[in-house]
Amino acid sequence: MKGEVELKIHNNKVNYNFVLKRNVTIVRGESGTGKTTLYRLVSDYMKDSKSSGVKITMSSGDSCIALNDTDFENQIKKTKNSVVFIDEGFIGFKNDDNINDFIRKIKKTDNYYVIFSRESFDKIPSSVEEIYEIKTRGKKHTFEKYYKINDYCRLIVDIRKKDKFVLFITEDSKSGKQFFKEYFKKTNIKVDSARGNSNIINKINENINVELLVMVDGAAFSPYIDKTYKMCKYNKNINICLPESFEWMILKSGVIKNKKIEKILKSTFEIIDITKFFSWEKFFTYYLEEITKDSKMLKYDKKKISAYYLKEKNMKKIVSVIGL
Amino acid sequence: MLNIYFGNMEEAIYDPSMYFRNQYDEKWITDEISKKIIKVIDNSKVIDKKVIESPVLGSITPNDLSGGAKTLILIAHDKKNIFNATTCGENCANLLLELAKNRDITINLRYIMDFGKDEFKIKVKNSGKIVKNMNELLVEASKFV
Numbered sequence: 001m002k003g004e005v006e007l008k009i010h011n012n013k014v015n016y017n018f019v020l021k022r023n024v025t026i027v028r029g030e031s032g033t034g035k036t037t038l039y040r041l042v043s044d045y046m047k048d049s050k051s052s053g054v055k056i057t058m059s060s061g062d063s064c065i066a067l068n069d070t071d072f073e074n075q076i077k078k079t080k081n082s083v084v085f086i087d088e089g090f091i092g093f094k095n096d097d098n099i100n101d102f103i104r105k106i107k108k109t110d111n112y113y114v115i116f117s118r119e120s121f122d123k124i125p126s127s128v129e130e131i132y133e134i135k136t137r138g139k140k141h142t143f144e145k146y147y148k149i150n151d152y153c154r155l156i157v158d159i160r161k162k163d164k165f166v167l168f169i170t171e172d173s174k175s176g177k178q179f180f181k182e183y184f185k186k187t188n189i190k191v192d193s194a195r196g197n198s199n200i201i202n203k204i205n206e207n208i209n210v211e212l213l214v215m216v217d218g219a220a221f222s223p224y225i226d227k228t229y230k231m232c233k234y235n236k237n238i239n240i241c242l243p244e245s246f247e248w249m250i251l252k253s254g255v256i257k258n259k260k261i262e263k264i265l266k267s268t269f270e271i272i273d274i275t276k277f278f279s280w281e282k283f284f285t286y287y288l289e290e291i292t293k294d295s296k297m298l299k300y301d302k303k304k305i306s307a308y309y310l311k312e313k314n315m316k317k318i319v320s321v322i323g324l
Numbered sequence: 325m326l327n328i329y330f331g332n333m334e335e336a337i338y339d340p341s342m343y344f345r346n347q348y349d350e351k352w353i354t355d356e357i358s359k360k361i362i363k364v365i366d367n368s369k370v371i372d373k374k375v376i377e378s379p380v381l382g383s384i385t386p387n388d389l390s391g392g393a394k395t396l397i398l399i400a401h402d403k404k405n406i407f408n409a410t411t412c413g414e415n416c417a418n419l420l421l422e423l424a425k426n427r428d429i430t431i432n433l434r435y436i437m438d439f440g441k442d443e444f445k446i447k448v449k450n451s452g453k454i455v456k457n458m459n460e461l462l463v464e465a466s467k468f469v
């Protein structure tokens with residue numbers, strides 16, 4: 001599947017209307033909001049389509065599937081270009097072996113997955129932007145963003161705190177760390193790397209009393225956002241910044257002159273091949289490497305950032321993307 | 325006191341909704357604690373042991389309750405088993421603390437539930453450490469989940 005998909009799913013009592021934008025959407029939130037009811041509607045529709053009494057309309061894609069515990073391997077094999085719903089208690093999420101096996105099966109498929117779970121799966125690196133809760137107004141149910149990003153975590157840096165930060169932590173141990181080390185060289189802000197998203201929480205715990213600015217790849221941070229968000233909620237000194245990725249910042253900044261970039265960033269969801277790029281941050285790295293590979297000066301290497309990106313004027317443009 | 329084992333716990337009932345469907349006792353539904361759980365979590369009213377009135381779905385059976393409500397009812401009544409309470413959203417936190425006021429309750433959680441700003445007493449079973457607020461719980465539980 002490609003692009004945004006609007007779904008309308010209803011019977012005579014409830015009416016769900018929502019839009020999916022990426023290959024993985026996570027739905028969590030309070031108990032009793034109607035997650036299982038939605039799953040059951042899709043499950044009923046699968047049994048006897050319109051005769052089930054459930055109506056489903058999709059703006060694109062072939063079908064909606066409710067993944068069941070006993071036959072999910074066959075279901076995934078047979079399902080293409082569809083929206084797949086997975087309910088709480090799914091056997092494929094019971095333990096690490098099951099999860100690893102399940103992820104192997106869904107990677108490289110062209111379906112969109114809607115996962116009802118509060119659990120965080122580090123093997124499913126989806127976007128913090130695509131985590132929702134269900135809100136009800138009468139019969140109408142819609143998806144609303146679960147994490148109110150500007151409450152505790154921010155897409156850009158809280159500029160009011162700019163001069164207070166003591167430590168900057170990035171998940172990147174290579175180009176991103178090299179870049180920010182250079183950028184903060186003349187300040188008192190120390191730069192450290194968590195060496196991956198999964199270690200961010202440990203780095204925060206090690207520096208729990210320090211005025212911290214943490215930057216992570218929002219496009220792949222969904223497995224860690226819940227505890228990180230709560231850390232920010234209960235510790236005002238911890239500040240999280242969630243751009244899509246460091247490579248996205250470079251693309252967005254305008255330091256590479258290429259007319260196609262703006263279009264690519266605006267309509268990534270329409271362009272990205274989800275069978276090749278399970279999460280968007282891999283796509284942004286690939287795309288940045290691809291459009292700079294023929295230029296000696298601009299060539300982007302994830303292992304070692306080139307001098308071009310470390311020029312003062314370019315660094316300023318790149319960090320301005322996150323409000324610094 | 326509330327005891328929580330964080331992360332995958334082999335001996336816990338992984339899918340409490342399925343367990344509830346096969347094991348719940350109709351008598352549970354009409355007692356005061358179940359009525360309270362059903363009111364607070366699902367905003368629904370118990371009519372009798374087989375019928376619950378939901379403002380959204382109309383008349384439903386106990387099997388149609390939310391995963392969170394079913395898990396809390398199991399925790400309140402089935403003292404033999406440990407349940408995966410990941411099916412409980414954060415609106416279940418106060419009821420979990422209330423259930424654990426007068427007896428030791430152990431649950432399994434695969435996420436760090438927000439128990440709010442007030443002080444509490446929770447034992448993180450993985451390490452044995454007792455924590456008294458969300459900050460302490462976040463630091464301790466994030467080692468395991």
